[in-house]
Amino acid sequence: MWAQLAPVGRDGGTGGYRRYAWTGADADCRTWFQEQAEARGLRHETDRNGNQWAWLGDPAAGDAIVTGSHLDSVPDGGAFDGPLGVVSAFAALDELRRRGTTFTKPFAIANFGDEEGARFGLACVGSRLAAGQLTKEQAYELRDGNGVSLPAAMEAAGYDPAVIGPDPARLAGIGAFVELHVEQGRALDLTGDAVGIASAIWPHGRWRFDFRGEANHAGTTRLVDRRDPMLTYAETVLAARREAELAGAVATFGKISVEPNGVNAIPSLVRGWLDSRAADQATLDTVVAAIEQAAKDRAQADGVDLAVARESFTPVVEFGHALRDEIRDLLGGRVPLLGTGAGHDAGILSGSIPTAMLFVRNPTGVSHSPAESAAEDDCVAGVLALADVLEGLACR
Ligand code: HGY
Ligand code: MN
Ligand code: MN
Numbered sequence: 001m002w003a004q005l006a007p008v009g010r011d012g013g014t015g016g017y018r019r020y021a022w023t024g025a026d027a028d029c030r031t032w033f034q035e036q037a038e039a040r041g042l043r044h045e046t047d048r049n050g051n052q053w054a055w056l057g058d059p060a061a062g063d064a065i066v067t068g069s070h071l072d073s074v075p076d077g078g079a080f081d082g083p084l085g086v087v088s089a090f091a092a093l094d095e096l097r098r099r100g101t102t103f104t105k106p107f108a109i110a111n112f113g114d115e116e117g118a119r120f121g122l123a124c125v126g127s128r129l130a131a132g133q134l135t136k137e138q139a140y141e142l143r144d145g146n147g148v149s150l151p152a153a154m155e156a157a158g159y160d161p162a163v164i165g166p167d168p169a170r171l172a173g174i175g176a177f178v179e180l181h182v183e184q185g186r187a188l189d190l191t192g193d194a195v196g197i198a199s200a201i202w203p204h205g206r207w208r209f210d211f212r213g214e215a216n217h218a219g220t221t222r223l224v225d226r227r228d229p230m231l232t233y234a235e236t237v238l239a240a241r242r243e244a245e246l247a248g249a250v251a252t253f254g255k256i257s258v259e260p261n262g263v264n265a266i267p268s269l270v271r272g273w274l275d276s277r278a279a280d281q282a283t284l285d286t287v288v289a290a291i292e293q294a295a296k297d298r299a300q301a302d303g304v305d306l307a308v309a310r311e312s313f314t315p316v317v318e319f320g321h322a323l324r325d326e327i328r329d330l331l332g333g334r335v336p337l338l339g340t341g342a343g344h345d346a347g348i349l350s351g352s353i354p355t356a357m358l359f360v361r362n363p364t365g366v367s368h369s370p371a372e373s374a375a376e377d378d379c380v381a382g383v384l385a386l387a388d389v390l391e392g393l394a395c396r
Contacts, residue, residue, distance in 0.1 A: 001087050005032055005071075006079060016076025016370040021114035021125065022050075022153035029071040033111045036090050042109070047170060048163040049129040050113035050154065056093070057106035063175035064106035065394035067092065067386060070115030070126075070345060077116070078372020080182035084360060086111055088180045088383045095387040101395040105175065112345040119144045119153070121206065121273075122312045127345040131352045132166035139164055145257075171352045176323055176393055179346035180358040180386050182374050186365035187338045194381035197328055198319055198357035199337040201347040203284050204277035205313035209236060209295060212305040215260065215268035227303040229270040230258070232295065239294030240274060249278035249287045250341060273311070277341045281316060317347040323354040330392035331385055342367070358385055 009025030019025040037044040037054030069085025089109040113126030120142040128134035142150040151161030211229035237253045244251035255273040278284035299306040346355040360382035
């Protein structure tokens with residue numbers, strides 16, 4: 001399975017993945033998912049929000065046990081973030097069938113659409129829509145870097161955007177969702193465990209900073225006459241690092257767009273996107289407010305106009321203790337609990353249904369990069385752990 005999926009959406013130059021929502025690579029991932037489902041006799045469906053489901057048993061019976069993750073990626077992302085959870089789900093089902101277990105509840109494997117928000121800027125679109133955390137109207141406002149709207153992209157990919165929206169009946173039929181994911185950090189490498197269980201997800205968000213100055217000639221405009229938004233942007237990036245360090249949080253400006261983006265032209269507009277995360281909401285609010293204030297102060301000094309818009313936000317998630325502890329017991333009780341700064345569909349859905357996460361050791365902790373890795377033995381350990389969990393939840 002891994003070898004079949006590996007080449008899909010992979011850039012030959014960087015080795016990173018470019019599997020963005022509603023693109024050709026996304027369609028190829030969806031085809032792979034449907035083939036894996038149907039090869040196992042699972043009933044495949046795509047729901048109103050573009051999430052894929054592979055069913056064993058009748059979901060109408062309710063209390064379904066669902067596992068899975070996402071197949072889309074960040075720009076030049078790694079091979080494991082998302083796909084490890086989907087491949088492990090199919091492999092865990094194969095393992096349960098090898099063990100001869102029978103399911104006493106409906107079972108499904110899910111591929112949630114557009115988890116990374118790489119194209120439209122909002123994380124977890126498929127699960128947010130299903131959970132009613134993103135309305136159809138809000139989704140219709142989303143645009144990619146070329147101005148293509150989310151509904152237009154869905155339509156071009158052959159899906160009907162008119163039906164997107166909350167899916168309470170579907171979620172009401174789910175008793176538990178367990179997502180396996182490569183760890184995006186080194187905690188398991190430090191504890192020496194192959195598998196861990198999520199305790200919480202930090203609150204995190206994305207803010208777009210628009211710095212508007214005055215386009216002018218790079219060679220003939222005196223420094224004193226300039227209103228250069230790149231200076232304001234640069235100071236804001238440094239302020240973000242300062243404020244994050246002060247607060248024990250994280251803040252990243254990883255994406256920028258410049259107009260007109262000419263070597264010999266002072267920019268008219270610099271857009272920078274801030275990703276910031278902290279262990280609690282108050283700290284996150286403090287850090288973002290301090291970064292905004294630093295940007296405002298510098299904008300004033302530079303004669304630059306500033307506008308800040310929050311584009312994505314996920315409050316803190318504390319995974320439910322009952323399912324978390326049941327899973328820990330099913331794994332023998334001594335599996336470490338880990339907090340994480342990475343967002344996941346299991347986090348979004350935790351407001352609607354019981355959810356839990358298993359993490360698989362990442363020896364370097366590197367993620368959102370072609371260098372992301374996990375040892376095969378650890379991936380197998382993850383599959384066996386997921387099979388043990390599913391056996392305990394759905395086959396007793
Ligand atoms: O950005 C995140 O936390 C996740 O990878 N979507
Ligand atoms: Mn990710
Ligand atoms: Mn992920």
